Amino acid sequence: MTDYPLDTATRLARNADGSFISSGGAAYWNFQSAFGSWALALALEAVQAEGPRAGLLASAAAHFMKPLPEAGLALTVQTLREGRRTDFVRAEAFAGSDRAAPLFAADFVFSDAREGALDYVTGFPEVVPPEQSTLLPTSPGPRWLANYEQRLAVGKPFTAQEHPRTAAWVRDASGRPWDEKAILALSDTPMPRTFFLDPAPRFSATVSYDLHLLCTRAELEALGSDYLLVETDAPRVARGRFSQAVRIWSAGGLLIAVSHQLAFY
Template identity: 35%
Template structure:
């Protein structure tokens, strides 16, 4: 028997946003709606749907896909566990709108658990996305932070950019210096981001926001070309105090690359709060075919 966990959203137009506002659910949370199909000890299955508000150019926004997998894992695990890291592999584009997510726990210890989730389209015979997650019962230990956020203008002094992807109407992006496709062999780039309308920050939101940086290739050649994230890892450093302090404020995403060649390049980013708290570090490996 299918048990609804959250209400589903039906479209990405203005009426949908009005409906979300009336129900009290943010559009992002509606897009992560899951229905429980089956559950046993340390194993669960859910059904979801590709949401039009989180479409990229030709496929779902990778940050949404990763967040959906994280949501399924957190639904299945003990509520005391926190997400420490999530690695999402993008094997293919899921077919159709309906999705199935199968979640399993590979190992459960006293303080740390290892989970995996596989996303399959209704008409697919093989996985479209897969994720492995580390979860833990966090405890107080020695803390430190290496590095610091770049010195950039405040978000109020930066312009919002309009992008053609549907998800950019749900996530606001304000570059701090050059526009995303300014030709520059140094691919360092930073931008302020947040959900619009505002949404309180949590680990699921951080996973989605980790995929907001424009592809490094665009910085190198100054134009859009076909690219595809093959794998993305998100390390979550934020504490409950950090989430409370940030609320729904802007976050600074500082992005850089190291090297590209022979069809792949890397991408690294850190996400900072306005007051300089390091919340996330993340990395990707990205496929491309541009030759010049």
Template identity: 30%
Template sequence: MHAFDQSTALERAAGEGADVRFTGAATPHFKNIIGPYGGWSAAILAKAMIEAAGPEMELVSITTDFLAGAREGPVTLDVVCDRGGKNTQFWHVDLTAAGDAGPSNRAMGILSRRRETVAWTEGERPEAPAPEDCVRADLPMAWSRTVEMRPTRSPPFAKGDGCTHSLAWIRLDPARPLDAVALVALADTPTPRLFHVIGEFDMVATVSMTVYLHASPEDYAAVGTDYMLIEAHAARGGRGFYDQHARIWSRDGRLLATTQQIVWYKTTIKE
């Protein structure tokens, strides 16, 4: 079993329909500096909603709040449908680590029975060297062994004189066919924008991340196990928080997902 599937595996513990409990585990594969990699948390929360909603419903968006870093080991996911119409459902889920009194992470998600409509994409995939011509980033976190990142512009810790725009090719390692759960996880791959401003590591924490999924079943099939290009930037940082915005493109120019975060930091001006 792929390490990503092992780390997001769920077992139904109780409930059916609109109120379900799953069990899973926070594994070492996605360990970050403090607790698990945020993309893992969002992915396992997304998977819980997708499995509870059933195969006819597709994940449209998920907002994950990172209340604390989940401890390694068993976790419980409590999933509730707040409102379910014919074509659109609203869900929320809490992830609680064993021994904790309250949730470490929580998410709200929208799932839909999607239909064919007028479609468009604004903008184009940025120009970038082929992933095969780019060097893989060597990061100290465990999750970077399972998530492959090949920067093409502004590598991690490259000070950009206030510009935080970066490009990188991404995919799971070993290669795994793309699906909605993996796409949610990969949305958290850009290194913190603060590092591009100060040119070094400092403590940050994502407070909340929203992912909007645009990919169709045909898009997932077309990408398969190939690399995707993620472009990211921050509009403004200050007074302890900055925003981060990103778009994920297929190699052939399909816009697969857009995402945004609000991130806490404490870096001050050095004298």
């Protein structure tokens, strides 16, 4: 079994009090905090370690309240409700043994998709294929970039675009197949929308986040480790904040997930 970087970075140990402890944030370090993608994947790992869920991940909703350390992040898991078809679970992350206030919290819903009479999806964007897209370089600052191969099909960072819309073909640099945890981590990879409205870098921090997984388990497994298209936009960027919307598509044009986040810059 291959030990992929995402799985190594989200490995957990059990504390005596039943909580979990992590030491894997270094590989997913951003500028001044562990990357949000890592925190989301780590929280899901803790939830699954507490007790595997029968249903597929349906949604996640998270709040980022303080910067996250590379190591020593403790996580607690609480089952809010277990239903016949749907489970509701919360994970909270703390700095070591300090349980006064969480640094990060995420609520998860698990429920397998059901076949129904309706099947509508918005149109797949017209973009050039990965081999004609611009490969984004990695950076010595945000180390998490080395974990992904990203090719921009629409948009150019640090330019004054008319609209902050981008579309990037992305795959795990290690060849890891896509699953719930990997999709969750992928959804926070788009650059801040400010990077596409101003040549000068205006950095941001995610405050609130949500994801809805729209595919079936079979559709998720069929993705393999192929490129996914991450389409990103924001309806408004102003007064130190923006709401970023993400659509994640398979290479064959299937809408896999949607995500939104509020960021302060």
